[in-house]
Amino acid sequence: MNWIDIGKLDDIPLRGARVVKTPLGCVAVFRPTETEVFATSDRCPHKGGPLSEGIVHDRKVTCPLHNWVFCLETGAAQGADEGQIETFATQIIDGRILLDSRTLQTEAAA
Numbered sequence: 001m002n003w004i005d006i007g008k009l010d011d012i013p014l015r016g017a018r019v020v021k022t023p024l025g026c027v028a029v030f031r032p033t034e035t036e037v038f039a040t041s042d043r044c045p046h047k048g049g050p051l052s053e054g055i056v057h058d059r060k061v062t063c064p065l066h067n068w069v070f071c072l073e074t075g076a077a078q079g080a081d082e083g084q085i086e087t088f089a090t091q092i093i094d095g096r097i098l099l100d101s102r103t104l105q106t107e108a109a110a
Contacts, residue, residue, distance in 0.1 A: 001100045001102055002101045003100060003101070005096050005098055006020050006097050006099050007096070007097055008095055008096060008097070009031070009037065009095050009097055012029060012030075012031040012037065014031060014033070014034060015032060015057070016030075016031060016056060017030045017031070017056060017061070018052065019042055020039075020099065022104050023104075024104055025042070026041075026043075026052075027042060028040050028041070028042040028051045028052035028061075029090070029097065029099070030072050032057075032058065032059050032060075035092070036092075038059070038072035038073065038090060039089075039090045039099055040061075040070070040075055041086040044065065044068055044070075045083040046063065046065070047065050047066060049064055049065035049068075050064065051063060051070070056072075059071060059073055068081045072087070075087040088103050089103060
């Protein structure tokens, strides 16, 4: 994998998110716990809502427009909702968040 440094872990508030702009679209980076981050496309497949503005709970995010819930690990919609969001590999090294840029080169983020 080709890892790119996208910032400090502490730049993202606990149970919050930040947006990383890429040539292929925006990626939402979520921090559901003190030591975990997940990256997904920033658009809900239902109505295009900005997932980075949604509510982060457990390892899930709820879309701010129509309350669709997505698993941050798999991208799968939860409950009765149907759909999928793209997920992107991340890792944390020495307090820095790394995002797999190779995935972003082969798939559209938004």
